[in-house]
Structures are given as structure tokens and as C-alpha cells.
Amino acid sequence: MQLTGTTLLVIDDDSAFRQNIATRLQNCGFEVLQAASAADGLQQFSAQRPELVLCNLHLAEPEGFASVLQAVSAAADASLVVIAPSTQMPQAVEALRAGAQDYLIKPMLDIAMVELVVKRTLDQSRLRIENRRIRERLEAANSELENRLQELKDDQAAGHQVQLNMLPQSPWVSGEYTFERRIIPSLYLSGDFVDYFRISDTQLAFYLADVSGHGASSAFATVLLKFMTTRLLYEQRRQGDSSPIAFLPSDVLGHINRGLISCKLGKHVTMLGGVIDETDNTLTYSIGGHLPLPLLYANGQATYLQGKGKPVGLFVDAQYENHKIDLPTAFSLVLCSDGVLDCVEGTTLRNKEAHLPAMVEKCEGNMQALLGSFGLQPGKVMPDDISLMVLSRNR
Structure with a gap:
């Protein structure tokens, strides 16, 4: 079971497919939001800040997927899984290059694959977030060290000048x-x-x-x-x-x-x-x-x-x-x-x-x-x- 508070968002205009995925993920312990359009999905994403978004590559709205991808990519703590037909794998690969973390094939022959991809993506996302936080702490520590070293250099320069004057x-x-x-x-x-x-x-x-x-x-x-x-x-x-x-x-x-x-x-x-x-x-x-x-x-x-x-x-x-x-x-x-x-x-x-x-x-x-x-x-x-x-x- 996932930790309480892990929220997912499924964006797909196919209600039966969307509900099937949502039910499976809810049974796994996730809190699942649903949206039938990019506009609704973006609104929920902004309000609820889910950790993971699963989005259909071909929504009815023009540039619908691109808008979702842009919003998720701009959020530091969120990831995106693209849902695409098996006949459109080149487009799915382009989505991965553009910032998506993983993909699911539609129609879904093995619903267990949804759980596997979601958990794998969340693990990778949390690892990426932790790495980023470690890097930020290291950068802050390095900055502090540089400041301390500069203070030390300044102190030594002053001490060196004192010695020269003596x-x-x-x-x-x-x-x-x-x-x-x-x-x-x-x-x-x-x-x-x-x-x-x-x-x-x-x-x-x-x-x-x-x-x-x-x-x-x-x-x-x-x-x-x-x-x-x-x-x-x-x-x-x-x-x-x-x-x-x-x-x-x-x-x-x-x-x-x-x-x-x-x-x-x-x-x-x-x-x-x-x-x-x-x-x-x-x-x-x-x-x-x-x-x-x-x-x-x-x-x-x-x-x-x-x-x-x-x-x-x-x-x-x-x-x-x-x-x-x-x-x-x-x-x-x-x-x-x-x-x-x-x-x-x-x-x-x-x-x-x-x-x-x-x-x-x-x-x-x-x-x-x-x-x-x-x-x-x-x-x-x-x-x-x-x-x-x-x-x-x-x-």
C-alpha cells in the first residue's frame, strides 16, 4: 500500500478506460483524481498538486497534451506518464524526450501493468526529488564553505600583513x-x-x-x-x-x-x-x-x-x-x-x-x-x- 496522501490524476476523454485505471489505482491505495479534458485536468492539477499525472497523448482539445506536459514539467515535484496507442509509439517516444517519465499502451491488455508503471515512476520521481534536495543542500553547503574560505583568506591576508609590518x-x-x-x-x-x-x-x-x-x-x-x-x-x-x-x-x-x-x-x-x-x-x-x-x-x-x-x-x-x-x-x-x-x-x-x-x-x-x-x-x-x-x- 502507498503512503496516505499520494495523489494521482488521470486525464483521458475515454470515460470507461479512465474509470478502469482509476479503480485499479484506488485499490492499490492511491487517491485518484479524474479529468475528461486537458482544461479540467490542468485546473485540478493546479488545485490538488498530484505527484503523478497519467495523460492521453491524443485528447480532443488541440495542444491538450502539450499543455499538460508543459504544466507538469514546470512543477518540480510532479511526473507525467503518457498514454498512447501501440500504433503511435514514435509520438510516445517524442513525449518521453519532451519530459514525460514513462508510458502506457492503450488499449490496456494487462491492467496490472498500470500499477507497475505508476509505482516505478513514483519511485524514480521520489529518487529524483531526493537527489535534487541533496544537490541543493550540497550547493548551499558549498556556498557556505566558499564564504567561510573567503573569510579565512581575508583573515589570513590581514594576519600576513600584520606579520610583514612586524x-x-x-x-x-x-x-x-x-x-x-x-x-x-x-x-x-x-x-x-x-x-x-x-x-x-x-x-x-x-x-x-x-x-x-x-x-x-x-x-x-x-x-x-x-x-x-x-x-x-x-x-x-x-x-x-x-x-x-x-x-x-x-x-x-x-x-x-x-x-x-x-x-x-x-x-x-x-x-x-x-x-x-x-x-x-x-x-x-x-x-x-x-x-x-x-x-x-x-x-x-x-x-x-x-x-x-x-x-x-x-x-x-x-x-x-x-x-x-x-x-x-x-x-x-x-x-x-x-x-x-x-x-x-x-x-x-x-x-x-x-x-x-x-x-x-x-x-x-x-x-x-x-x-x-x-x-x-x-x-x-x-x-x-x-x-x-x-x-x-x-x-
């Missing part, structure tokens, strides 16, 4: 020293960050940081790094003059370590920072779990600076050491994030780190040469964020 000028020359930096994000936003700035008339500071993870959350942590570093510098400058201050790299790493832990962002950072004293020509630096270590290029040789320390933002009791070296007359100091190691030959981390000094020597510590040697062309997509900073003095 980064220092490159190249930047201060006194005898030249700073250059390049950051290549694996996504639109980077978890790597580089900064360098003057802290007094005779002191220059810099750091390179690699935040765990990728994307927006890691990029947000770089904003926090900039804020915490600037705040610490401000607190130590409160005297209001430009005399040297005790801006020790270990203090900076310790300050950021406490800040990240208290913020509970679930992010940690590997970083290294340094302060150049132009008066005594020294570099004081501190390491916070960062690899590879900085490479000092001078007199044709590149050597790793020594030092170690725990990652920043993970351990409450982490302590960071300061290391102090005399700076050569002419040198380049190369700092990079571990993403650079993806661009270095070798099958293991140890192999790659062993090969890196030779690459720096070949490039003579030059930023552009290093970018070319690492294969970091503009627009190239990398598996990890990559940051590179070169500090140099050439006398």
Missing part, C-alpha cells in the same frame, strides 16, 4: 653592521620570526625564533614574541637615555619562557638571540633549543657557534646561558630555522648539519648566494617554514 627592514644597516632576513612560510602565515634592532648607541640586538606547528596559531605566537621582547626592552630603558643597558640574551629567553607558559597557548619556541657590543667588539648570545646553531663565516671558513639550552615555553625551571665571543674584523653570521635543513643534502640530521658549513663557505656568507644554493626561489612551496638571517660586517 618584520624589520631588509637590508638594514646600522653603523658597521648589515642585517638581512628572508622568511618563506609553508602556509600563508609563518611560525618563524626574525627581528633585529638597536637597543642603545653602542648595542645591537637580534633573534630568530621557530614556533612549534604551522599556520595561524603559530603566527599568533610570533606576535606575542614581538610584544614580549619590546616590553622587556622598554622596561630596561625606563631611565630615558641611550646609554648601554643590561639586555642579556639569556634574560630575553627567560622572559619569553615565562610568558609563553603563563599564556597557556600550547606553543613552544626554539630560538637564539644575541647582543653586539660595538664598544668592545663582542657578541653575547644565548641558545633556546634551536638547531642548527649559528654559523660564523670569517677568513674563508664557517664554524658553528657553541651552546645549548632547553626550548622556550616548555619548562618552568629552564635556565639559559650567555656565551660571549670576540667578533672578527670582517665576518658574516648566518642564522636559520631547521626548515633550511630540508634544502641541504644528506639522509640524516647529522649529515645535513655537517654539510651546512661547506654551503656557507661556498656562498661566502652572502644572503642572495645562500638563497640560490638552498633553491629558495620566489613562490616555491616548502614543507616547513624557513627563515634565514645574515648579520655581516665587511671592513
Whole structure:
């Protein structure tokens, strides 16, 4: 039995044939409407909205069937079965091409065929309706997704612009020293960050940081790094003059370590920072779990600076050491994030780190040469964020 409310409409000017079909379908549980003309059928169709219309191909009215076909085709939730004599199968086929879903042969030798065709057509119609509704839901979901993606792109574009505005000028020359930096994000936003700035008339500071993870959350942590570093510098400058201050790299790493832990962002950072004293020509630096270590290029040789320390933002009791070296007359100091190691030959981390000094020597510590040697062309997509900073003095 069909579900209550399934309404059919039979349009045929042969009353005996129409009644025979209607009786059979009513016995199957359908609610059946009858019409002897196209005009009456169209009126009932408009008023009752049946799910299925069975219509004689050759009604007495001119264009009667065509009018019914047009009305049913325009209704999204209705189907049409054409009734035609066996001698007019070509016309029935044309009706199918024009929008009818199935056909019945007249005279009807097997009345059971009516029930079969009607149920088959209703099943197909309901499947078509369900598919259309699914497609509409998918289209609505896709539209919503596109809107969300556009919002995300807009947010990322704004975040990207914020990051660009936070980064220092490159190249930047201060006194005898030249700073250059390049950051290549694996996504639109980077978890790597580089900064360098003057802290007094005779002191220059810099750091390179690699935040765990990728994307927006890691990029947000770089904003926090900039804020915490600037705040610490401000607190130590409160005297209001430009005399040297005790801006020790270990203090900076310790300050950021406490800040990240208290913020509970679930992010940690590997970083290294340094302060150049132009008066005594020294570099004081501190390491916070960062690899590879900085490479000092001078007199044709590149050597790793020594030092170690725990990652920043993970351990409450982490302590960071300061290391102090005399700076050569002419040198380049190369700092990079571990993403650079993806661009270095070798099958293991140890192999790659062993090969890196030779690459720096070949490039003579030059930023552009290093970018070319690492294969970091503009627009190239990398598996990890990559940051590179070169500090140099050439006398």
C-alpha cells in the first residue's frame, strides 16, 4: 500500500478506460483524481498538486497534451506518464524526450501493468526529488564553505600583513653592521620570526625564533614574541637615555619562557638571540633549543657557534646561558630555522648539519648566494617554514 496522501490524476476523454485505471489505482491505495479534458485536468492539477499525472497523448482539445506536459514539467515535484496507442509509439517516444517519465499502451491488455508503471515512476520521481534536495543542500553547503574560505583568506591576508609590518627592514644597516632576513612560510602565515634592532648607541640586538606547528596559531605566537621582547626592552630603558643597558640574551629567553607558559597557548619556541657590543667588539648570545646553531663565516671558513639550552615555553625551571665571543674584523653570521635543513643534502640530521658549513663557505656568507644554493626561489612551496638571517660586517 502507498503512503496516505499520494495523489494521482488521470486525464483521458475515454470515460470507461479512465474509470478502469482509476479503480485499479484506488485499490492499490492511491487517491485518484479524474479529468475528461486537458482544461479540467490542468485546473485540478493546479488545485490538488498530484505527484503523478497519467495523460492521453491524443485528447480532443488541440495542444491538450502539450499543455499538460508543459504544466507538469514546470512543477518540480510532479511526473507525467503518457498514454498512447501501440500504433503511435514514435509520438510516445517524442513525449518521453519532451519530459514525460514513462508510458502506457492503450488499449490496456494487462491492467496490472498500470500499477507497475505508476509505482516505478513514483519511485524514480521520489529518487529524483531526493537527489535534487541533496544537490541543493550540497550547493548551499558549498556556498557556505566558499564564504567561510573567503573569510579565512581575508583573515589570513590581514594576519600576513600584520606579520610583514612586524618584520624589520631588509637590508638594514646600522653603523658597521648589515642585517638581512628572508622568511618563506609553508602556509600563508609563518611560525618563524626574525627581528633585529638597536637597543642603545653602542648595542645591537637580534633573534630568530621557530614556533612549534604551522599556520595561524603559530603566527599568533610570533606576535606575542614581538610584544614580549619590546616590553622587556622598554622596561630596561625606563631611565630615558641611550646609554648601554643590561639586555642579556639569556634574560630575553627567560622572559619569553615565562610568558609563553603563563599564556597557556600550547606553543613552544626554539630560538637564539644575541647582543653586539660595538664598544668592545663582542657578541653575547644565548641558545633556546634551536638547531642548527649559528654559523660564523670569517677568513674563508664557517664554524658553528657553541651552546645549548632547553626550548622556550616548555619548562618552568629552564635556565639559559650567555656565551660571549670576540667578533672578527670582517665576518658574516648566518642564522636559520631547521626548515633550511630540508634544502641541504644528506639522509640524516647529522649529515645535513655537517654539510651546512661547506654551503656557507661556498656562498661566502652572502644572503642572495645562500638563497640560490638552498633553491629558495620566489613562490616555491616548502614543507616547513624557513627563515634565514645574515648579520655581516665587511671592513
